[in-house]
Amino acid sequence: MSERKKVAFYTLGCKLNFSETSTIARNLQDEGFDRVDFEEVADMYVINTCSVTENADKQFKQVVRKAMKLNDKAFVAAVGCYAQLKPEELAAVDGVDLVLGATEKFKLADYVNDLSKNDFGEVHSCEIAEADFYVGSYSTGDRTRAFLKVQDGCDYKCTYCTIPLARGISRSDALENVLKNAKEISEQNIKEIVLTGVNIGDYGKGEFGNKKHEHTFLDLVQALDQVEGIERVRISSIEPNLLKNETIDFVSKSNTFVPHFHIPLQSGSNDILKLMKRRYLREVYIDRVTQIKEVMPHACIGVDVIVGFPGETDEHFLETYHFLNELPISYLHVFTYSERDNTEAAEMGGIVPANVRAKRSKMLRGLSVKKRRAFYESQLGTERTVLFELENKEGYIHGFTENYVKVKAPWNPELANTLRKIQLTQIDEDGSVRVQFVEVLA
Template sequence: MENRKKVAFYTLGCKLNFSETSTIARSFQDEGFDRVDFEEVADMYVINTCSVTENADKQFKQVVRKAMKLNDKAFVAAIGCYAQLKPEELANVDGVDLVLGATEKFKITDYINDLSKNDFGEVHSCEIEEADFYVGSYSIGDRTRAFLKVQDGCDYKCTYCTIPLARGISRSDELQNVLKNAKEISEQGIKEIVLTGVNIGDYGKGEFGNKKHEHTFLELVQSLDQVEGIERLRISSIEPNLLKNETIEFVAKSRTFVPHFHIPLQSGSNEILKLMKRRYLREVYTERVDKIREVMPDACIGVDVIVGFPGETDEHFLETYHFLNDLDISYLHVFTYSERDNTEAAEMEGIVPANVRAKRSKMLRGLSVKKRRAFYESQIGTNRTVLFEADNKEGYIHGFTENYVRVKTPWNPALANTLQEINLTKIDEDGSVRIEFAP
């Protein structure tokens, strides 16, 4: 047993990446590797990259340095979106031995021979048109919730986004396979599944660019709601134009789907939305929020927004700020626009200076704190169910209610991965709701 090789993984970016890392890790375990934490000495380090922000590029180099510090003889492989978009750039990072693109990453164990270091990073990447097949994934054993991938790729042409270049066309898992994976997850005793993909509302398109939808997103949601053993299902991020009223109404009365939606807006200015080539105007967004509030008054609604897009004037930004301020939402994820190669936006005029982008970002982050606080205050006095996570953070165990209120209580390992009925009483200094269980 002493000869078993150790492999460690590091994931940058989104929930979809986490689900894929977990699946790839299981393929290593099938090949006789032992998985260890990234903080441990391993024979091989696999870094699943992201290309959405500039920071992700910088983070990659830091993660490689960290791996090399732990074991300078370890074999380092880069996979994921950044590896597809800029393989040569990653291959030139000191310490990197192997770079695999979008189609190759799931076959990573085929590319490994003796784990001896290469003089130069070896690249195996495809033309993105070749990424036309679907590989199902889910994360398990990494955390209390499981991320279940149902869809990959995107057919949208948003002018700021590299994801179609990194992940290819929109394609989906077969419904039976999603249900099989959900059942496997539930059998592991995991209480919550988060549905993930690049554009999950587009669920149903088959492989090989088949544009016909075999099933709709609503049918997926209805079928998953009937899987035995799952306590909670959560929809991660869904485009406003694809979140239909029927889905909202179904979630409101479903057995397992929780009242939490994360809906990208990107800008509250119709002019900027058109420049971004988004497929809706702000009026559609307002309709979605109003519909959710009508049938689920206590739902949590999260919003993605980009600041500093080319052509965004002070007036456009204030339009976004006031639009969000007036909207009955619960929190924001704020992204500062960064130029990405091979995107339309990178060629646009009206570049917003970096200091202005930073200032706008700070204003919206402040608004997010205010919105989250107001949402949490609206929940004080209500009875909720919290799913506790397994980490001891400074003497506390944390969890989330079904409508995504963050809760903490003094550390008690018996609570990990359990659902507890609670009454939300008071908000702590750190912004979470603190509760005490009777001894």
């Protein structure tokens, strides 16, 4: 291409998608494209899709319409999980020119020629069994923290989940490559890394689905703790059955790993956990939370939970509600169950009506607000370290403490991307915590 073309990206879904979007963007920049914001007029729009909820499917069409409004002659490419699961469906959306599945998305430049619009969306999508290689990624989106991908795919067979169909078998990055990426991140003056993957506790399975673990998740954590220039590392989401005592103990003594865990529960009822084919029962979950709080009383613990799963009676739901209410957790991510094609759960009886799902979801979201408030209150008066972000939001600068309390202070550009020792003073009307400064750290 003689003149440099402009490309814009839109990412739906998880932190893992954000890290992969960044890698695809860097590849295209190497091929002569200039990256611009999605709100700008571009020659090509790339949408990284998600398939976890029904909503993500609908969002895709809205994003395509937005791109076409900005430039109706632009080339539109769809990549990612939904592109792997339902390529023909995406290709049929008005304005879409190219759909790339799980193995093809990292070779986007190879499929792009002169950027002229196609009459029909062109599909390149492999059988998911062919997704057996690993591509390392990291994103540096907001420049204070980076999402670092360490693992991809999943060997679990949870009955509600399409991720194994969209991303293939569990496989990991080589430890030396993760460390190389972490070093590159640190050289960009980024202070925090968030580890991401589909099932990161399963880290260590070889690149080609080789089941021999070269390294364990604990090896990974210990090695990353030594990377110079990174002030903080956060474990994003880890299955309760894969979060071992050794890891919890190491984090409690670590220089860089922060006391914040996000542990999917999905249901507080053993009956429902069995129907979901989760690999633990609620007793394991209690044990993990107890262990964390024992060695890190101030740790923040986030929980994923699904409401309205087939067969979930009022009794099952109340079991989950009371279970979560009694646990010393800090916040919830609540997902309303939605049927996904080609999953076991979609064939199950005991369908929960949509209005009941919505009511249960609302109850748990209310519980989450209560839990977060109680956790923040327990932290008032303590000294913490906060990493401030870069944005001026209505005269305030925001940031998160190591244990994930959201704080605010009057805007001061000198605070951006710095770590400061602060004391948490009071909870503001917007739910964030006001602070008093103690000292500058970095």
